[in-house]
Amino acid sequence: MSYDLYFYKRQNQQISESDISDYLTNNLCPANEQGNQWFYENDDTEVYFSFDLNEPETDPEAIELETVLDFDYTRFSFNLNFLRPDFFGQEAFLFVDQMISDLSLYVVNPQSTIDEEFPTQPGEAELYRNWSEINARHSAHFYEELELNYYPLPASNAVWKHNFNKRQIQDELGEEYFVPKVMVLQTVADKRIITLSVWPEGLPILVPQVDYYLLVKKYRKLFKEVEESGLISAKTFQTHFGSFVSNSDAGKVIHPSNANSLQKLFNSIKFDGDVSGFAEKLPFEKMVNVIPADDENGFSQKITTVLD
Numbered sequence: 447m448s449y450d451l452y453f454y455k456r457q458n459q460q461i462s463e464s465d466i467s468d469y470l471t472n473n474l475c476p477a478n479e480q481g482n483q484w485f486y487e488n489d490d491t492e493v494y495f496s497f498d499l500n501e502p503e504t505d506p507e508a509i510e511l512e513t514v515l516d517f518d519y520t521r522f523s524f525n526l527n528f529l530r531p532d533f534f535g536q537e538a539f540l541f542v543d544q545m546i547s548d549l550s551l552y553v554v555n556p557q558s559t560i561d562e563e564f565p566t567q568p569g570e571a572e573l574y575r576n577w578s579e580i581n582a583r584h585s586a587h588f589y590e591e592l593e594l595n596y597y598p599l600p601a602s603n604a605v606w607k608h609n610f611n612k613r614q615i616q617d618e619l620g621e622e623y624f625v626p627k628v629m630v631l632q633t634v635a636d637k638r639i640i641t642l643s644v645w646p647e648g649l650p651i652l653v654p655q656v657d658y659y660l661l662v663k664k665y666r667k668l669f670k671e672v673e674e675s676g677l678i679s680a681k682t683f684q685t686h687f688g689s690f691v692s693n694s695d696a697g698k699v700i701h702p703s704n705a706n707s708l709q710k711l712f713n714s715i716k717f718d719g720d721v722s723g724f725a726e727k728l729p730f731e732k733m734v735n736v737i738p739a740d741d742e743n744g745f746s747q748k749i750t751t752v753l754d
Contacts, residue, residue, distance in 0.1 A: 447584065449577045451524040451542070454517040454552040454565035461549060463499070466522055469549060470497055474541060486541075490609040490627055492730050493537045495526040517552060517565050526577060528584045529592065532599060532735045533606035535581060539574035585734035595632065595728060597639050599735040605630060605641060608654055615652060615696050622702050624649040628656055630733065631725040639733070640725060642677075648712035650705040653691055653698040659683050660721060665713045676717025677724070686715055 455461050470484040471477055474497070477484050487494040500521045526538050546553065552565035555573065557580060585594060605628050616625040626643040633640060641656040647664050662675045678686075690704040700708070 447528045449526045449528060449557055449580065451573070452554040452556075453520045453522045453524070453546075454514065454554060455520055455550070456552070457516045457518050459550065461520075461551075463520070466520060466549065466551075467499065469545065473545070488537065488610075490612045491533070491537060491606055492609075493534050493606075495524070495534070495538045498523050498525065514554075514564055520551070527731075528577075528581045529588060529594065529731065529734065530581060531597070531602050531606070531730055531733050532578055532581065533603060533610075534730070535574050535577045536603075536606065537610060539571065539577065542573060543568075543570060581734075582736045586736050586738045589734065589736075589738050593732070594734050595637070595639060595732050596737045597630070597733050597735060601641075602733070602735050604655070618696050619652060619694075619699070622650055623652060623699065625652045626654060628654050630728050630730070631721075632728040633725045634723060639728060642721075642725070648705055648709050650702045651700050652696060653700060655698075656680065658718075661712065661715070661717070663713050677719050677721060678715065679718050682715075682718055686711060 453466075467477065467481070475484055475486045482499040484497040485494065486496065500523060502521065524542060526534065545551065546567060550567075552567055553573070554565050555568070555576065557576060588594065589596075608628050612625055612627060616623070619625065624646065626645065629642045631640050631642055632638065640658060641654075642658045642660055643654050643656045644660045644662060645651055646662040657680055658677045659680070660675060660677055662673070664671065664673050666672065687700070687708060690700050690708050691698050692701055692704070693699075
């Protein structure tokens with residue numbers, strides 16, 4: 447179940463197959479070995495989508511359909527799955543909109559509710575809003591059948607924005623600081639969705655707003671190297687380490703000077719518990735931002751996110 451787009455160009459437009467291929471390779475990701483698919487996957491946000499260069503049609507009727515008035519089908523298409531957190535669309539269509547603008551491409555959108563006979567150039571965020579609305583309805587419809595998990599849109603967006611900007615923040619702060627990823631987990635006992643970040647060895651760190659921190663300790667004890675890890679809650683973090691946290695343009699941070707002075711406390715702090723047996727990674731294929739409403743085809747939370 448996916449959202450598909452097909453890209454067209456005007457017949458007099460000087461843009462070749464290699465122009466589009468090079469654009470995808472240079473601005474998105476390398477092509478596969480066959481040179482006909484660009485599968486994008488962001489390790490930080492876990493968002494993925496793809497572009498395909500489709501085989502030429504051999505059927506005469508199909509070939510005729512590829513030419514619409516003064517438009518030609520480029521044979522490039524886009525694919526993004528439904529039943530995903532809304533930020534999948536936010537990230538994907540940032541690129542799609544930019545590509546359409548940079549290459550002056552036109553789109554045939556089979557999912558559009560508007561009866562469009564010809565390829566069009568969508569307005570800014572128009573495709574995102576279309577995908578988002580359909581994604582919300584599908585998510586509500588299949589919520590119980592597929593045992594999906596609800597996570598509020600503002601919290602979901604906060605996770606994505608942190609992870610999406612993670613590398614830029616790392617560049618701004620420099621190598622002295624550790625900028626952790628925010629991970630989404632589900633508790634084993636009561637199926638709550640929680641957020642977690644790793645804090646290794648008391649390093650200077652950008653402090654994300656999460657429910658739990660996984661501390662990784664490495665120190666010497668009786669001439670031996672000791673390594674252990676465990677969870678502390680946000681409350682425990684604030685109680686013991688809040689005084690070391692400073693505000694910066696990038697967010698809340700623990701600076702190198704403070705990291706050095708808290709090292710003894712970091713290594714001596716008692717964990718609140720272990721990850722194992724407490725929580726498990728929640729695949730984003732199982733997380734959505736809507737739940738079914740009382741009416742059969744509705745959903746409880748309308749999608750109102752606007753791309754920044």
